[in-house]
Amino acid sequence: MAVDAIPVTEQSRLSVHQVLHRRKDEPGALLPILHDIQDELGFIPSDLVADIAAALNLSRAEVHGVITYYHHFRSTAPGRHVVQICRAEACQAMGAEALFAHAQEHLACKAHHTTPDGSVTLEAAYCLGLCASSPSIAINGEVHARVTPIKFERLMAEARGQA
Ligand code: FES
Structure with missing residues (x-):
């Protein structure tokens, strides 16, 4: 289940406007702006899409389209731990799809969603x-190699235990 969008705080709004001020005149500014906002806030607040669009002279639909096109971008706040499982070729050849399926079952959580407890x-x-x-x-940007389903469960227990 996805975590509901949280209200935009003044601090979030200020952060977004600082990013816009810093980058809006760069060529092809939209993607770097979206990356900066997500790096800072963990997601791109839907309530601020209009501000991003206005700063770049784009429509809200154009900005929304880019956010939804790239799986990397989130419109809702992430859980306390962001777990990314590599699904590219080399990892696929070594069982990444089975690992991904196991992760979804173990966490009771689909891809691009957050566990009900928000962890x-x-x-x-x-x-x-x-x-x-x-x-x-x-896990939160720290990479782990040769991850088996058992190792995945151990890593999750450790991460959640530290939460
Ligand atoms: S394909 Fe390079 S780390 Fe998975």
Whole structure:
């Protein structure tokens, strides 16, 4: 289940406007802006899409279209831990799809969703740079190699235990 969108705080609005001010005049600014906002806030608040569109002279539909086109971008706040499972070629050859299916079952959470307790957001990634040690996953940006279903469960227990 996805975590509901949270109200935009003044701090979030300020952060977005700082990113817009810094980047809006760059060529092809939309993608870097969306990356910066997500890096800062963890997601791109839907309530601020209009501000992004206005700053770039685009329609809200255009900005929304880009956000929804790329799986990387989130419109809702992520869980406390973001788990990315690599589904690119080398990892697929080493069982990434079975690992992904196991992860969804173990967490009771579909891809691009967050567990009901808000602890984990499960996402796909397309190469984490550990192709020689696949299948690979990242937990909050920290990569783990040769992840079996058992290792996945252990890593999740550790991550959630630290929450
Ligand atoms: S293909 Fe999975 S880490 Fe490169």
